[in-house]
Amino acid sequence: MTSSKLDAHIPEGHMAEKWSKYRSTVHLVNPANKRHLEVIVVGSGLAGASAAATLAELGYKVKVFCFQDSARRAHSIAAQGGINAAKNYQNDGDSVYRLFYDTVKGGDYRSREANTHRLAEVSGNIIDQCVAQGVPFAREYGGLLSNRSFGGVLVQRTFYAAGQTGQQLLLGAYSALMRQVGTGAIKMYARHEMLDIVNIDGKCRGIIARNLITGELERHFGHAVLLCSGGYGNVYYLSTNAMGSNVTAAWKAHKKGAFFGNPCYTQIHPTCIPVSGDHQSKLTLMSESLRNDGRIWVPKKKEDAEAIRAGKLNPNDIKPDDRDYYLERRYPAYGNLVPRDVASRAAKERCDAGFGVNATGEAVFLDFAYNLRYKYGQMEATKHGIENPTEQQLFDLGKEVVKEKYGNLFDMYKQITGVDPYHNPMMIYPAVHYTMGGLWVDYNLMTTVPGLYALGEANFSDHGANRLGASALMQGLADGYFVIPYTIGDYLSHEIGTKAISTDHEAFVEAENGVKEKLNKLMNVKGTKSVDHFHKKLGKIMWEKCGMARNASGLKEAITEIQELRKQFWADVRIPGEQNEFNPELEKAGRVADFLELGELMCMDALQRNESCGGHFREEYQTEEGEAKRDDENFAFVSAWERTGDNQWTMHKEELKFEYIKIAQRSYK
Amino acid sequence: MNITLKVWRQKNSKERGRFETYHVKDVSADMSFLEMFDVLNEDLITEGKEPIAFDHDCREGICGMCSMYINGRPHGPLQGVTTCQLHMRSFKDGDTIVVEPWRAAAFPVIKDLAVDRSSFDRIMAAGGFVSVNTGNAQDANSILIPKTDADLAFESAACIGCGACVAACKNSSAMLFVSAKVSQLALLPQGQVERHERVISMVNQMDEEGFGSCTNTGACEAECPKNISVENIARLNREYLSAKIAK
Numbered sequence: 001m002t003s004s005k006l007d008a009h010i011p012e013g014h015m016a017e018k019w020s021k022y023r024s025t026v027h028l029v030n031p032a033n034k035r036h037l038e039v040i041v042v043g044s045g046l047a048g049a050s051a052a053a054t055l056a057e058l059g060y061k062v063k064v065f066c067f068q069d070s071a072r073r074a075h076s077i078a079a080q081g082g083i084n085a086a087k088n089y090q091n092d093g094d095s096v097y098r099l100f101y102d103t104v105k106g107g108d109y110r111s112r113e114a115n116t117h118r119l120a121e122v123s124g125n126i127i128d129q130c131v132a133q134g135v136p137f138a139r140e141y142g143g144l145l146s147n148r149s150f151g152g153v154l155v156q157r158t159f160y161a162a163g164q165t166g167q168q169l170l171l172g173a174y175s176a177l178m179r180q181v182g183t184g185a186i187k188m189y190a191r192h193e194m195l196d197i198v199n200i201d202g203k204c205r206g207i208i209a210r211n212l213i214t215g216e217l218e219r220h221f222g223h224a225v226l227l228c229s230g231g232y233g234n235v236y237y238l239s240t241n242a243m244g245s246n247v248t249a250a251w252k253a254h255k256k257g258a259f260f261g262n263p264c265y266t267q268i269h270p271t272c273i274p275v276s277g278d279h280q281s282k283l284t285l286m287s288e289s290l291r292n293d294g295r296i297w298v299p300k301k302k303e304d305a306e307a308i309r310a311g312k313l314n315p316n317d318i319k320p321d322d323r324d325y326y327l328e329r330r331y332p333a334y335g336n337l338v339p340r341d342v343a344s345r346a347a348k349e350r351c352d353a354g355f356g357v358n359a360t361g362e363a364v365f366l367d368f369a370y371n372l373r374y375k376y377g378q379m380e381a382t383k384h385g386i387e388n389p390t391e392q393q394l395f396d397l398g399k400e401v402v403k404e405k406y407g408n409l410f411d412m413y414k415q416i417t418g419v420d421p422y423h424n425p426m427m428i429y430p431a432v433h434y435t436m437g438g439l440w441v442d443y444n445l446m447t448t449v450p451g452l453y454a455l456g457e458a459n460f461s462d463h464g465a466n467r468l469g470a471s472a473l474m475q476g477l478a479d480g481y482f483v484i485p486y487t488i489g490d491y492l493s494h495e496i497g498t499k500a501i502s503t504d505h506e507a508f509v510e511a512e513n514g515v516k517e518k519l520n521k522l523m524n525v526k527g528t529k530s531v532d533h534f535h536k537k538l539g540k541i542m543w544e545k546c547g548m549a550r551n552a553s554g555l556k557e558a559i560t561e562i563q564e565l566r567k568q569f570w571a572d573v574r575i576p577g578e579q580n581e582f583n584p585e586l587e588k589a590g591r592v593a594d595f596l597e598l599g600e601l602m603c604m605d606a607l608q609r610n611e612s613c614g615g616h617f618r619e620e621y622q623t624e625e626g627e628a629k630r631d632d633e634n635f636a637f638v639s640a641w642e643r644t645g646d647n648q649w650t651m652h653k654e655e656l657k658f659e660y661i662k663i664a665q666r667s668y669k
Numbered sequence: 670m671n672i673t674l675k676v677w678r679q680k681n682s683k684e685r686g687r688f689e690t691y692h693v694k695d696v697s698a699d700m701s702f703l704e705m706f707d708v709l710n711e712d713l714i715t716e717g718k719e720p721i722a723f724d725h726d727c728r729e730g731i732c733g734m735c736s737m738y739i740n741g742r743p744h745g746p747l748q749g750v751t752t753c754q755l756h757m758r759s760f761k762d763g764d765t766i767v768v769e770p771w772r773a774a775a776f777p778v779i780k781d782l783a784v785d786r787s788s789f790d791r792i793m794a795a796g797g798f799v800s801v802n803t804g805n806a807q808d809a810n811s812i813l814i815p816k817t818d819a820d821l822a823f824e825s826a827a828c829i830g831c832g833a834c835v836a837a838c839k840n841s842s843a844m845l846f847v848s849a850k851v852s853q854l855a856l857l858p859q860g861q862v863e864r865h866e867r868v869i870s871m872v873n874q875m876d877e878e879g880f881g882s883c884t885n886t887g888a889c890e891a892e893c894p895k896n897i898s899v900e901n902i903a904r905l906n907r908e909y910l911s912a913k914i915a916k
């Protein structure tokens with residue numbers, strides 16, 4: 001059933017041996033030849049920085065591009081909670097197989113087994129590598145590494161550095177990157193935005209980038225190009241992503257032949273700070289790790305919920321019996337640690353039913369009072385030999401422990417909401433967070449364009465229809481440190497005879513002209529409305545009709561509305577300033593123009609998938625208890641979209657075969 | 670509330686800048702400082718004027734991109750808070766707020782409030798790393814690190830590279846930034862092998878970039894949004910001295 005246009009190149013052999021066999025038989029490039037091979041890396045997040053550093057260490061000539069003013073500011077920096085690895089340091093039954101299994105199950109059986117298994121296999125090496133670089137992970141008193149739990153699993157395998165794990169991992173990868181910049185093996189292009197790829201004779205051979213300070217267009221040649229450009233959650237306008245996160249790099253590649261995989265799979269994260277008003281520019285995540293110690297609830301009685309909303313009742317005054325710990329009630333086995341898609345839908349269900357607790361009715365409580373006092377406070381009291389501690393003593397002692405674990409998150413919450421979460425339950429609501437969809441890649445991480453690779457969040461590969469917490473950092477670093485250094489050799493070993501192609505080649509000229517034309521077109525609309533005006537409108541359509549719950553008629557409406565909005569954008573957007581200068585509005589305009597095309601494809605993908613799986617919940621397909629209802633007979637495939645013309649696509653299928661894990665109904669009860 | 674802003678406008682690094690005054694109406698206390706700028710920019714665009722350029726990305730206080738000098742203080746009035754995490758509830762109706770870019774020779778202005786901090790990257794490239802190629806690492810738990818050292822190293826590693834310390838310093842010294850990285854690696858066993866080389870290379874690069882010297886006034890610590898301690902500077906000085914002696 002798999003389309004003839006898609007070959008995942010999965011190695012033969014038993015699952016547990018595929019990767020090791022691949023590594024020992026893959027073609028290698030002689031060190032002397034590596035110096036003549038040039039690789040372009042777009043993106044300096046975990047995936048890009050780790051790939052670039054490793055390839056430079058191997059001897060390739062590398063160029064790295066990012067749009068921020070420094071590689072260290074890539075969006076990976078914002079990841080909070082942690083990174084998974086099957087180290088089994090806690091001796092609690094973890095193993096490569098279990099991490100593999102949890103990831104496939106967590107992804108609702110919509111990921112490719114071979115890739116996911118490889119991810120689990122290399123996970124342990126990642127922690128080793130990061131520690132060697134000096135990443136200061138949290139430790140126990142004995143000097144060993146500490147672990148915490150994340151959703152969707154029953155073992156403790158998450159490594160962390162307070163609520164700043166992404167920061168510490170990225171600074172580690174950035175330091176490896178800068179070391180190579182120092183030796184001259186990598187040339188870094190910060191404040192540059194890639195605006196097209198260049199294909200020559202069917203292979204990707206370079207990119208066109210815009211220098212964001214001067215506005216100049218530049219041509220760069222590479223024997224291979226790696227897109228490590230992150231996720232596209234900002235198509236919803238409001239998300240937990242950084243303001244600049246975008247789909248542009250992936251989208252330009254898509255337009256030049258790279259198929260887009262599972263575009264409709266988006267992750268809505270259950271614990272984010274709710275929207276406070278129309279001025280809202282982004283949403284802030286409160287890490288999943290908080291669900292280790294926080295209990296999620298809403299009032300049992302509607303009148304209590306109404307009183308809280310009206311500001312007449314303090315939630316601390318509601319008795320335990322009058323609280324509905326709905327996750328613990330519905331999913332006793334996993335409780336507050338169910339996967340994200342399940343937790344988000346459950347929050348929406350309670351709020352839709354009228355139990356929401358903030359002014360807009362779209363918030364639930366995440367409450368630390370219990371663990372703070374009776375778990376940590378009590379533990380510390382016992383440690384210090386305090387018998388019969390007072391409530392105040394328990395609070396003070398517990399607060400210190402909670403502060404150490406989550407201090408930066410609690411500070412951030414207070415800064416944004418003005419409410420102190422040590423004394424009051426946090427208010428949270430689901431928000432767009434991560435995109436499982438992305439460029440379709442084979443086992444080598446190569447897209448359907450030879451020589452063009454996609455790594456990290458930019459590809460579709462390992463998480464199926466729902467990503468488990470602490471797995472994106474793992475995937476980004478796995479792709480960059482341990483996968484691409486091998487798989488790229490398979491391709492480049494055939495390229496040693498290819499001399500660097502001059503950027504005067506007509507393909508470069510043509511691509512640059514195309515970019516110039518597009519920029520001119522944007523500047524020349526000279527309409528009346530700002531870029532944000534259109535972005536907000538698109539976000540609203542996407543959130544309402546292609547968000548946490550979707551249905552066929554809504555998706556059809558969304559498609560028409562997006563087409564209409566796209567027309568308005570090209571007729572009425574206003575971009576001040578000039579093209580050949582530092583112009584943030586022009587940058588935004590280009591990104592929103594691409595989102596306006598992607599949005600339509602996401603809706604089309606959601607519409608064709610007549611089932612519910614993971615983050616993709618089609619209201620027509622649910623069980624009597626309101627759980628997602630998959631259709632394995634008809635939808636156990638990856639949808640890979642080929643662009644055939646302006647906003648026209650054909651869908652190809654990659655059939656998913658489950659040979660090592662029995663496909664089953666996902667249950668967390 | 671209604672706010673008056675006096676904002677530094679400068680077309681590019683070559684032209685001279687000046688302050689412009691703007692009035693922003695109906696500012697809500699829940700808005701972040703940057704969201705107020707979004708609203709102002711939206712108005713400017715609608716009026717056919719050029720919006721104010723400023724750097725920002727994560728808006729969560731972690732990427733280090735935002736960089737506004739607000740009423741004479743980098744990142745504004747609060748202790749331990751970046752510009753993007755500053756909210757309008759820290760101001761009151763009728764306030765006039767003066768906003769400037771970071772000012773330092775090593776941070777030239779690109780446009781309006783955006784400056785060029787690539788000098789920080791060059792300092793890092795000079796030595797802010799442990800030289801360990803991918804694939805060479807031993808099992809993570811075979812390196813035991815006392816929790817207190819790990820915690821201290823983490824505190825230094827929390828620096829977001831924003832440059833507020835430089836902007837706050839009357840000498841435009843980058844000592845707090847450099848010392849945070851030197852400290853992190855000096856505190857960990859992984860950083861021992863290269864500790865002498867590292868501190869010397871990083872300090873040399875810092876001098877080459879045109880940052881001023883440190884006269885221990887402590888303005889950097891007071892304005893650092895991540896509460897990086899000046900103890901790091903003392904540690905850097907010790908590292909530097911012992912590296913020089915060893916040479």
Ligand SMILES: Cc1cc2nc3c(=O)[nH]c(=O)nc-3n(C[C@H](O)[C@H](O)[C@H](O)COP(=O)(O)OP(=O)(O)OC[C@H]3O[C@@H](n4cnc5c(N)ncnc54)[C@H](O)[C@@H]3O)c2cc1C
Nearest residue numbers: 043044045046047067076081082194230456457470472473
């Ligand atoms: C708030 C938050 C918290 C998170 N917490 C966790 C967590 O605890 N654990 C976990 O596992 N995951 C977490 N995630 C997810 C995880 O952080 C991301 O999926 C991951 O970091 C993505 O890494 P990346 O390298 O693929 O891309 P990014 O880090 O997003 O990097 C993208 C890079 O591409 C560059 N780029 C993009 N487009 C262009 C272009 N056109 N031209 C040039 N450069 C371009 C950017 O400049 C940037 O350098 C979190 C995500 C968010 C939003």
Ligand code: SF4
Nearest residue numbers: 828829831832834893
């Ligand atoms: S030391 Fe503080 S002020 Fe200086 S760059 Fe680091 S975080 Fe910013």
Ligand code: FES
Nearest residue numbers: 726728733735753
């Ligand atoms: S925008 Fe990232 S720290 Fe302020």
